[in-house]
Amino acid sequence: MKRFKQLLSKPAWQIIVVVGGLLIVLILFLNDRAQAPSITYKQLILNKKTYRLEVVNTSAGLEKGLSGRTSLPADQCMLFIFKSPAPYGFWMKDMHFPLDIIWLNAGKEVVYTKENLQTSTYPVIFKPTSPSLYTLECNAGFAAQNQLVEGQMLSF
Numbered sequence: 001m002k003r004f005k006q007l008l009s010k011p012a013w014q015i016i017v018v019v020g021g022l023l024i025v026l027i028l029f030l031n032d033r034a035q036a037p038s039i040t041y042k043q044l045i046l047n048k049k050t051y052r053l054e055v056v057n058t059s060a061g062l063e064k065g066l067s068g069r070t071s072l073p074a075d076q077c078m079l080f081i082f083k084s085p086a087p088y089g090f091w092m093k094d095m096h097f098p099l100d101i102i103w104l105n106a107g108k109e110v111v112y113t114k115e116n117l118q119t120s121t122y123p124v125i126f127k128p129t130s131p132s133l134y135t136l137e138c139n140a141g142f143a144a145q146n147q148l149v150e151g152q153m154l155s156f
Helices: 002-009 012-034 058-063
Strands: 040-045 051-054 076-086 099-104 110-115 132-139
Touching: none
Parallel strands: 051 076
Antiparallel strands: 040 051, 076 132, 099 110, 099 132
């Protein structure tokens, strides 16, 4: 009770500042949680095998990709979905395992592949020869194992 009386004896503006500050912190915390990305998946079927595609379409996700991860399940790839077609470049920054990168146009046709990219290739940037709307990052060997070729149509 004594503490409450001391609090009441403070000027009203100090109380308003403290309560206002706590409200701002609470609002920022709740807003951040509301914007936390949820992971979505699509399915790709190639040669009677089903692969899970982890969808990335936020600017933060597009920038980070698989960087920092130590591995990727054998039946999974990361699918980058861009807002408009362009020759998007990829590099192996902060990668811990080799990749195959497959670029697809708006019709989901393979337009370019780079296979078995090693982590040591950083800072080289790999770009397709024509615009793409989608890009797949998969474990090295994925393209060869599934006999992917330019002009092949994928469905996911």
